[in-house]
Amino acid sequence: MAQKRSIFEEVATDEKPKAAPQGGLIEKGRGGARKGIRAWLIVIFALVMAMIAVGGLTRLTDSGLSITEWKPVTGAIPPMSEADWTSEFEKYQQIPEYQLQNEGMSLSEFKSIYWWEWGHRFLGRFIGLVWAVGYIGFAVARKVPTGWHKRLIFIGALGGLQGAIGWWMVSSGLVGERLDVASYRLATHLGLAFIILGFIAWYVFLLGRTEGELMQARRSKDAKLYGLSTGMLHLAFLQILLGALVAGIDAGRGYTDWPLMGGQVLPPDPFYITPAWRNFFENPALVQFIHRMVGYLLFIFGIVAWLKGRKSANKATVGAFNLMFALLFLQVVLGIVTLLHGAPLALGLSHQVGAVALFVAISRARFLSNYPKPQSVRAA
Structure with a gap:
């Protein structure tokens, strides 16, 4: 016959205690x-x-x-x-x-x-x-x-x-x-x-960041800012390619007046090379003109992206778009100064390095639009 036990008596058991659940399993491996x-x-x-x-x-x-x-x-x-x-x-x-x-x-x-x-x-x-x-x-x-x-x-x-x-x-x-x-x-x-x-x-x-942090940040993605910064990145890349064409044929040393070219908006004889398509690669005047026009377009696009970026609720994202626009403005000014001085070695190199800095800044703004940094409610 089983003995009676006190309600205060500890009951022995062979069962091992279950391990407490561990966080961060998404990072395992x-x-x-x-x-x-x-x-x-x-x-x-x-x-x-x-x-x-x-x-x-x-x-x-x-x-x-x-x-x-x-x-x-x-x-x-x-x-x-x-x-x-x-x-x-x-x-x-x-x-x-x-x-x-x-x-x-x-x-x-x-x-x-x-x-x-x-x-x-x-x-x-x-x-x-x-x-x-x-x-x-x-x-x-x-x-x-x-x-x-x-x-x-x-x-x-x-x-x-x-x-x-x-x-x-x-x-x-x-x-x-x-x-x-x-x-x-x-x-x-x-x-x-x-x-x-x-x-x-x-x-x-x-x-x-860890994979878990990236997955969490992705839920707060700002799709509009991400789209704008992606478009700006592509346009900046096009401008970089045009800059290479300018450097390749020394087109930056042909017309050194600004904002006009040779006293007019469109340079003289923009299609003197035959066939016509070669002018877009080998005509110094036309190549420089296109580089200028895309530069203006990129600057306008940058203003729109910056104004949208400033409205973000995330401080880090706002800072990224502020930096992007500051470098864009500096790059435009540096490009004009380089042109007015006939693209000397120091200014030409500075303009190229500025393109690198701007390209990376746009990439960072795009990244923070896709993966916003976590912040407290007070910071927001």
């Missing part, structure tokens, strides 16, 4: 080395920015055709002896740029332009090395977050494609009677550089 990969991508981002700046200097100093061969591996070693320098100089003397423009150039003058192009190519190789070492290291250590392998490989593939397009661009200036690389190939090369920069920036923004 997804985290990886988000901070480490983000830092690595920021380094690559800075290197790509430097690459764009060096590329601009290479173009502005007419150094891009000084190396007439594409040797992805052995080309990393510069000339080491006087005989090597003489050999490189003799190769340069065979191309149209030397024969039609730089005939009589001394070896020391050749060395100065050679180093710019060699530095540009070496920096490209170094970026590829930083990407490869970083990706392989994170992959072997199994620290790549879930879903990020394809993204990181995509960046590396774009970098490899950029190297091939770079040679495709240079090769256009080595034959015929062309004194520079083809402007549309230069625009393709610069455009891909900005695409790479844009994707890296977006990935850096994403890695700044």
Whole structure:
């Protein structure tokens, strides 16, 4: 017969206590080395920015055709002896740029332009090395977050494609009677550089938060601001391509008056080249005119986006649109000043770097429209 027990007696049990539910399950298996990969991508981002700046200097100093061969591996070693320098100089003397423009150039003058192009190519190789070492290291250590392998490989593939397009661009200036690389190939090369920069920036923004935080932020997405900033990003990219066409044919040094061109709205003889479509790529007056018009359109578009962005209930988003418009205004002023002074080296390079800063600022405003930062009710 079972004994009676006091109601105050503890009852023993073999059952183990259930584990308390743990939060953050959405992050399980997804985290990886988000901070480490983000830092690595920021380094690559800075290197790509430097690459764009060096590329601009290479173009502005007419150094891009000084190396007439594409040797992805052995080309990393510069000339080491006087005989090597003489050999490189003799190769340069065979191309149209030397024969039609730089005939009589001394070896020391050749060395100065050679180093710019060699530095540009070496920096490209170094970026590829930083990407490869970083990706392989994170992959072997199994620290790549879930879903990020394809993204990181995509960046590396774009970098490899950029190297091939770079040679495709240079090769256009080595034959015929062309004194520079083809402007549309230069625009393709610069455009891909900005695409790479844009994707890296977006990935850096994403890695700044956990997957759970991103999913939560996505619920507060401002679709209208996201659409406006996306449209502005595309228009800014078009303007960057037009800027490359301007640089490719030195169109910024033809008409240095503003707001008119040669005393009139539309420059004289805008379609003197036949067939007519070539004028949009090779006519300095028409290319500069289009670059100006798209610049005005971008500025107006930017004002509309900024006014909408200022009405956001999120302080971080408002700040992003304020920064975007400030850089846009600065870039417009810098463009006008560069034009009025005939696009000297320092101003031309500053204008190009300003384009990078503006492009990234637009991308950040777009990101915060899609993934608003959390804030307290008081802050809102």
